[in-house]
Amino acid sequence: MISDDIVHGHRQELRRGTAALACLTLLATEPDYGYNLIGRLEALGIEIEANTLYPLMRRLEKQGLLTSEWDTTESRPRKFYRTSAEGLEVIAVLRRDWTALSHAIDQIGDLP
Amino acid sequence: MTLTDRYVAAVVAHVPAAQRTDIEAELRASIADAIDAQPEPASADSERTVLQELGDPELLAATYAERSLYLIGPKLFLTWKRLVVLLLWIVVPIVGALNILSGLLDGDDFWPIVGTTLGAMWGTAILILFVVTLVFAVMERSDDPADLPSEWTLDSLGDAPQPNVTWGDTIASALTLVITAALIVWQQVAPWTHNAAGEGLPVINPELWSFVLPALLVVMGIELVTVIVRQVRGHWTMRDWVICLALNVAVLALVLPPLLQHTFLNRELFTELGWPDAASPITLGQLELIIAGVIVITALTDVIPAWRKASAAVQAN
Numbered sequence A: 001m002i003s004d005d006i007v008h009g010h011r012q013e014l015r016r017g018t019a020a021l022a023c024l025t026l027l028a029t030e031p032d033y034g035y036n037l038i039g040r041l042e043a044l045g046i047e048i049e050a051n052t053l054y055p056l057m058r059r060l061e062k063q064g065l066l067t068s069e070w071d072t073t074e075s076r077p078r079k080f081y082r083t084s085a086e087g088l089e090v091i092a093v094l095r096r097d098w099t100a101l102s103h104a105i106d107q108i109g110d111l112p
Numbered sequence B: 001m002t003l004t005d006r007y008v009a010a011v012v013a014h015v016p017a018a019q020r021t022d023i024e025a026e027l028r029a030s031i032a033d034a035i036d037a038q039p040e041p042a043s044a045d046s047e048r049t050v051l052q053e054l055g056d057p058e059l060l061a062a063t064y065a066e067r068s069l070y071l072i073g074p075k076l077f078l079t080w081k082r083l084v085v086l087l088l089w090i091v092v093p094i095v096g097a098l099n100i101l102s103g104l105l106d107g108d109d110f111w112p113i114v115g116t117t118l119g120a121m122w123g124t125a126i127l128i129l130f131v132v133t134l135v136f137a138v139m140e141r142s143d144d145p146a147d148l149p150s151e152w153t154l155d156s157l158g159d160a161p162q163p164n165v166t167w168g169d170t171i172a173s174a175l176t177l178v179i180t181a182a183l184i185v186w187q188q189v190a191p192w193t194h195n196a197a198g199e200g201l202p203v204i205n206p207e208l209w210s211f212v213l214p215a216l217l218v219v220m221g222i223e224l225v226t227v228i229v230r231q232v233r234g235h236w237t238m239r240d241w242v243i244c245l246a247l248n249v250a251v252l253a254l255v256l257p258p259l260l261q262h263t264f265l266n267r268e269l270f271t272e273l274g275w276p277d278a279a280s281p282i283t284l285g286q287l288e289l290i291i292a293g294v295i296v297i298t299a300l301t302d303v304i305p306a307w308r309k310a311s312a313a314v315q316a317n
Helices: A004-016 A018-029 A034-043 A050-062 A085-107 B003-012 B017-036 B044-054 B057-065 B074-105 B110-141 B167-189 B206-210 B212-233 B238-260 B267-273 B284-316
Strands: A066-071 A078-083
Touching: A004 A018, A018 A034, A018 A050, A018 A078, A018 A085, A034 A050, A034 A078, A034 B017, A050 A066, A050 A078, A050 B017, A050 B044, A050 B057, A078 A085, A078 B017, B003 B017, B003 B044, B003 B057, B017 B044, B017 B057, B074 B110, B074 B238, B110 B238, B110 B284, B167 B212, B206 B212, B212 B238, B238 B284
Parallel strands: none
Antiparallel strands: A066 A078
């Protein structure tokens, strides 16, 4: 019997690279703040911990893939992120890769 | 102070000052949002649950600051390991052999020689490990650790055509070595102070001439040769850096033990001078610690630029 740890490790590795893509894509459709984005990702079945997502958004901003703006109109000021033009280019590249990989895995066909 | 205040303070204490205000404001809003989303937002338990999920504040800060959570990462680890092994094989046997030789010359008995030799070899090994690890940990945290050649075979690091050894560097290094060596010899053969009986009192403990000071002069002599060889060749190689590191480690291995055991300065001279006395701001022991600190810093300022020059020359190749 294969241990849960091993399975968990592989699943985590598979998902790790998709966090940035999911984040960029969602913020391209609608700008958002960190806490709310967690909910949107969760609704899609993509689980990212808060302590991973917040630093990830800042890193993407630093790389110029996201832009941000403080919204102070409400009683609680929030930092809203939006995907930049460069971010959209990166999405296009990553999506192409994603499709190609998915296609490649499918091509292998059913297991005996 | 609420739990959130304490948590946020613990996070921002570990992020760069420039990002502190922004990260703090964003983190506070996120925590408040998460607490409001809890089943019982106003209760203390809600706050605890949210903060507990965010985890160790220092880990979160490191993720924000993109700081590595290891001393030496995969990029440098193999180079670090090879260098440690190489230096241990070169330096430790030399220190062992020199100790045995000086023990024999002093006419010591067998077991005391074995004891001091093993002690010196062990001390040297620990020092090599410490200094190399320190240098690599600094390199790991420098701006671009990527400029180390990934495939580190000695062949590929052979000759770099780019001349990057300047006369200024060479003359400065050579003069420093010669003047330091001259001062070490001079303070012994022509002491500036004499005791009542007319005997000269050198600054450095004359007992160190049994091994430490001659060995130090030998190491400095080798260093002078390498400086000249490098000037003739015209460029740095990785091997130069390894030798530079080895020589610096050897210097530290020689002078740190007497400095830290407070046997480096000649007590008799300072008693004769009457300084430092009870009214002096520092003691001789503290003076020796300061000298030790200066020597360690000097070694680091020698080794780190040497690494930059060597890797730049290898890159240019």
